[in-house]
Every structure is written in structure tokens, then in C-alpha cells.
Amino acid sequence: MLGSLSAELLKIRKRWAIRILVVIFVLVLVLLSYVLSYTIYKNPPPRFGENLPRGTTIADLLSALYPPNFHRVALSGAGGLGAAIAIILGVLAAGSEYGWGTYKTIFTQKPSRLTVWLAKFAALVLVSALLAVLVMAAAAATSAVLASIDGQALSWPDAWTVVRATGAEWLILVVWTGFGVLLAVISQQSALAIGIGLVYVLVVEGIIFGIFGSNPTLQNFEKFFPGANVTALADAFGPPIRGRFGGRPALVEPTQAVIVLVAFAAAFLVISSILIVRRDQV
Amino acid sequence: MYGFLGPNGAGKTTTMRILVGLMRPTGGSAVVVGTAPGHSLAKVGSLVEAPAFYPYLSARDNLKALASYAGVPGSRIETVLTEVDLTDRAHDKYSSFSLGMKQRLGVAAALLKDPQLLILDEPSNGLDPQGIVEMRDLVRNLGKGERTVLLSSHQLAEVEQICDRVGVILRGKMVAEGTVAELRGQTGLALTAEPEQAAGEALVRLLGPEAVHFDDDGFRLDVPPGRAAEINRALVTAGIDVSELRPAARSLEDIFLQLTGDPVATAEVAAGPLPPATAAGGSAS
Numbered sequence: 001m002l003g004s005l006s007a008e009l010l011k012i013r014k015r016w017a018i019r020i021l022v023v024i025f026v027l028v029l030v031l032l033s034y035v036l037s038y039t040i041y042k043n044p045p046p047r048f049g050e051n052l053p054r055g056t057t058i059a060d061l062l063s064a065l066y067p068p069n070f071h072r073v074a075l076s077g078a079g080g081l082g083a084a085i086a087i088i089l090g091v092l093a094a095g096s097e098y099g100w101g102t103y104k105t106i107f108t109q110k111p112s113r114l115t116v117w118l119a120k121f122a123a124l125v126l127v128s129a130l131l132a133v134l135v136m137a138a139a140a141a142t143s144a145v146l147a148s149i150d151g152q153a154l155s156w157p158d159a160w161t162v163v164r165a166t167g168a169e170w171l172i173l174v175v176w177t178g179f180g181v182l183l184a185v186i187s188q189q190s191a192l193a194i195g196i197g198l199v200y201v202l203v204v205e206g207i208i209f210g211i212f213g214s215n216p217t218l219q220n221f222e223k224f225f226p227g228a229n230v231t232a233l234a235d236a237f238g239p240p241i242r243g244r245f246g247g248r249p250a251l252v253e254p255t256q257a258v259i260v261l262v263a264f265a266a267a268f269l270v271i272s273s274i275l276i277v278r279r280d281q282v
Numbered sequence: 283m284y285g286f287l288g289p290n291g292a293g294k295t296t297t298m299r300i301l302v303g304l305m306r307p308t309g310g311s312a313v314v315v316g317t318a319p320g321h322s323l324a325k326v327g328s329l330v331e332a333p334a335f336y337p338y339l340s341a342r343d344n345l346k347a348l349a350s351y352a353g354v355p356g357s358r359i360e361t362v363l364t365e366v367d368l369t370d371r372a373h374d375k376y377s378s379f380s381l382g383m384k385q386r387l388g389v390a391a392a393l394l395k396d397p398q399l400l401i402l403d404e405p406s407n408g409l410d411p412q413g414i415v416e417m418r419d420l421v422r423n424l425g426k427g428e429r430t431v432l433l434s435s436h437q438l439a440e441v442e443q444i445c446d447r448v449g450v451i452l453r454g455k456m457v458a459e460g461t462v463a464e465l466r467g468q469t470g471l472a473l474t475a476e477p478e479q480a481a482g483e484a485l486v487r488l489l490g491p492e493a494v495h496f497d498d499d500g501f502r503l504d505v506p507p508g509r510a511a512e513i514n515r516a517l518v519t520a521g522i523d524v525s526e527l528r529p530a531a532r533s534l535e536d537i538f539l540q541l542t543g544d545p546v547a548t549a550e551v552a553a554g555p556l557p558p559a560t561a562a563g564g565s566a567s
Contacts, residue, residue: 003351003352104330104331106347108330110324280304280305280306
């Protein structure tokens with residue numbers, strides 16, 4: 001198992017596509033969540049303040065970008081951008097091997113298919129952990145820079161909160177990565193899997209639940225989908241901005257969200273393992 | 283060294299996939315190094331169909347990854363790179379390799395575990411003549427010692443030269459198996475004589491009609507080569523000019539084409555020993 005894990009990590013570490021994916025994730029978080037927001041808040045367009053939620057000021061928006069809120073800002077991107085990046089990561093790791101025909105090469109080495117597959121999943125869990133730490137670190141560093149520019153004192157959330165927030169980010173990324181892996185195994189290719197994954201995140205989670213999410217019947221279904229539980233887990237740390245922009249209250253409790261997300265990750269692992277072990281490799 | 287022959291679609295690659303555990307058989311069973319297929323992978327090295335590696339990794343990193351999977355010490359990587367003559371290109375990415383280099387890396391990967399059984403599926407496929415010669419020399423060396431090599435190939439001359447035993451598969455069934463000499467069967471005689479009509483009549487009187495065949499290349503006689511002097515004397519005595527009389531052995535290609543192109547012959551072979559060659563143009567009488 002350790003040998004297979006080492007091989008999987010080597011393959012991930014040396015792959016430029018994955019390095020670029022990580023850089024994109026961090027850059028987009030920094031540019032969109034921090035640089036763009038900061039620029040707008042510092043130079044607000046006319047009547048900008050009138051469109052804010054009641055009780056929310058531009059000063060509140062700016063304070064959300066400072067160090068006490070960095071973990072919240074980082075988590076706010078886990079459902080959308082994080083989901084897309086993690087799905088692509090999972091698909092790249094599992095789907096490309098179909099295109100290259102390399103499953104037949106690695107499945108004819110010494111370990112069983114299940115061992116190889118568990119090692120691949122374990123490697124992706126480790127990469128997701130690294131990604132979660134990087135995102136948190138980038139958010140912390142950027143928030144510190146902005147606070148310094150504005151002459152604000154550097155006060156940080158307590159360490160336990162940061163650890164829990166990083167763990168939440170990790171779990172969310174693992175779920176979406178596992179989803180990407182499963183899609184790649186089902187479709188036995190990368191392009192279709194990425195397409196289905198992104199369409200799911202945008203259409204099902206984004207549009208259907210986003211637009212019709214106020215319907216109580218639909219909410220009963222939504223509680224069992226990854227998106228609602230990701231949102232609930234992220235919201236458990238509080239919204240970065242007081243008043244929220246059109247956000248909906250969490251549909252489930254944080255503990256239930258963790259249980260559902262762990263169940264999703266386990267289900268993605270089990271189903272993909274069964275398919276990998278039972279299917280002929282041609 | 284075992285040669286595994288068969289026309290396209292006969293089931294060679296499918297058989298090899300089953301032997302290395304990539305596919306499950308729909309029926310029957312197989313034993314590989316004493317166990318069910320896929321259970322002794324530590325003792326089996328394989329190159330099934332085209333070699334498949336990670337294009338963004340170098341040759342050495344590809345082997346490093348495979349060595350990690352297989353639990354093979356890193357020192358084996360340099361050994362196999364040397365064995366397939368890829369040491370100088372070990373740092374280059376796999377995507378930059380020529381087909382011949384890719385095939386050689388495939389063989390190197392198959393050798394990483396120093397396997398008891400080496401399964402090679404058409405390793406010369408797509409190579410230029412120089413590459414084919416190099417691959418043949420490489421494969422020939424791999425079969426020395428205690429290792430068993432199962433070689434599937436379309437290069438019949440190659441199989442004939444380097445394999446100890448040969449199996450021929452057709453539509454998923456083994457239709458002939460044995461040493462190359464056994465498959466060739468009894469060596470006969472080839473004869474050219476004038477006039478042909480009189481020569482044919484004399485030969486049938488002397489050897490019987492079942493032993494005399496005639497085609498565009500002359501007569502083919504299914505008799506031991508030791509009877510050449512007797513046949514020559516009889517023909518000359520009968521006033522027939524003998525211009526050529528020599529031992530005639532069938533090539534593996536003749537046997538392959540006979541086995542895979544003639545359903546009747548195939549059925550006979552499947553039921554018993556390899557039949558003697560039959561003339562394409564009928565027999566003299």
C-alpha cells in the first residue's frame with residue numbers, strides 16, 4: 001500500500017496540469033475574494049452603499065477582508081470555485097489513465113487493483129489536505145497585507161478555529177474530488193467527466209437549488225445533496241460579512257453536514273472501487 | 283521461449299489479458315505460475331498490446347513509479363534501462379520517445395520484477411526493419427536462463443528463429459502446438475523433372491498416389507529424404523530428366539497459412555497430429 005501511495009504521489013507531484021490547477025485555485029481566491037473586492041470597496045461605484053443589506057456598511061465589507069475573517073473568506077469559495085477545482089483534480093487523477101491506457105500497466109504490477117485504487121484515493125486525500133492548507137495560508141497572507149495597507153491591527157482567529165476551518169475545507173475538497181473520481185471511472189474518460197461535473201455544480205447545485213431553493217419540498221431533497229451540506233458546514237463558521245448578500249440560511253446542522261459529507265466521500269470511494277475491481281480493463 | 287501465433291482477431295491478446303488478470307474469462311480456466319490469473323503478478327512481467335506509460339514523466343520516473351507499485355528496489359531501474367539500451371534517454375519524457383523506444387521501455391517495465399514468466403504481445407509491432415532486428419535480439423536474450431517467455435508475434439520468421447515451442451490459436455481455440463520441428467512434420471522431397479506427365483506416372487507407380495503432389499513449383503513427394511537416390515535412379519532409368527531433387531521442409535509460414543486459412547486442415551489438426559502438406563494445384567496421376 002505504501003509503495004502504491006508513493007507511486008501515486010510521484011505521478012501527482014510531477015504533473016504540471018495539477019500544479020497549474022492548484023495555482024489557479026489560490027490565484028482566483030486571492031484576486032476575486034480579496035483584490036477585486038478590496039478595490040471595489042475602496043472605490044465604490046455611485047449608489048453602491050444603497051444596495052447593501054440593511055445595517056451593512058462599506059466598513060463592514062472591508063473588515064471582512066481582514067485577518068479575523070480569513071478562514072470565512074476561504075471557506076466561502078469552497079462550494080463554487082473549490083468544487084470545480086476539486087472535481088477537475090479528481091477527474092485528472094483518475095480519468096487521464098483511461099486515455100493513456102496506463103491502468104493496464106499499473107494493474108499488472110504486484111498489488112491488487114483494490115490496493116492501487118485505495119492508494120490513489122489516499123493520495124488525493126493528501127493533496128486535498130495540502131490544497132486546504134494552501135488556500136487558508138493564501139487567505140491569511142492576503143488579509144494580513146490588506147490590513148497592513150489600511151493600518152489595521154493584525155488580530156487572528158484562535159488556532160482551534162483555524163484548524164477546524166481547515167478541516168472543513170479539506171472535507172469539502174475531498175467530497176468534490178471523490179465526485180470527480182467517480183465520474184471519471186463511470187465515463188472511463190476525462191472530458192465527459194469534467195463536463196458532467198461542472199454542469200452538476202452549475203446547473204443542479206447553482207441554478208436549480210439556487211433559484212428554486214425556497215420551495216420547502218425541494219429543500220427536503222436538497223438537504224441530502226452535497227451543496228447544501230457544504231454550505232451548512234462553511235456557514236458554521238459564520239458569514240464573512242454581516243447581513244449576507246441574498247444568502248439563504250443553512251438547511252442542516254453542522255454536525256449533520258459533516259456526517260452527510262463523510263458519507264458522500266465514502267460512497268464515492270466504495271462505488272468507484274467496485275467498478276474498478278469488477279470491470280475488465282481493455 | 284513459447285511462440286503464440288494466430289491471425290488478427292484469433293484471440294491472442296484476449297488470452298494474454300486473461301493471463302495477466304486484466305480480463306475475466308467467459309469460460310474455462312487458466313493457471314499462471316501455479317495460480318489463477320492475476321494472483322502471481324509479482325512473478326509475471328508483461329507487455330500487452332501497445333506500451334502504456336505516463337507521457338509527462340521521464341522513462342526513469344515511469345519505471346520508478348512502477349517499481350514503487352511492485353515493491354521492487356530502485357537499483358533494478360538502472361539494470362533494466364541498460365538491458366534495453368535506454369540509459370542515455372532515461373531523463374527524456376515518454377511523450378518524446380519514438381515507437382521503438384516506447385516498445386523498449388515497455389520491455390524494460392516488464393523486466394522490472396525479474397519475472398519468472400515474461401508475456402510479450404507483438405513487441406515488434408510497428409517497428410521499422412532495424413527496430414525489428416534489435417527487438418528480436420533483445421527478446422532472444424530475454425529467453426536465456428530459467429525465464430519462460432510467451433511471445434505473440436506476426437513475425438513468423440522471428441518466431442521460427444527464436445522460439446522453442448509454438449502454439450497456434452484460431453477463433454479462440456488452440457489448433458496446433460508443438461516444437462517448430464514437430465509442426466513442420468516429416469520433411470519430404472522437392473523434385474523437378476521432364477517430361478512432367480511421364481515423371482508423374484513413374485512417381486505414382488513407385489511411391490503411390492497419396493505421396494505425390496504437383497503444383498507450379500514441381501513435384502512434392504511425401505517420402506523420407508533418404509529415398510532420393512532410389513527415386514532418382516528410377517526416373518533416369520525410365521528416360522526422365524531430373525533437373526532438381528532436394529529435401530523440402532515447410533516453413534512456419536506455410537504451416538500457419540495452412541492452419542489458419544483452411545478450415546478442413548484446421549479441423550484435422552485439432553483432432554490429431556499435423557497432416558502432411560497438400561499441394562495447392564492438385565496431384566499428378
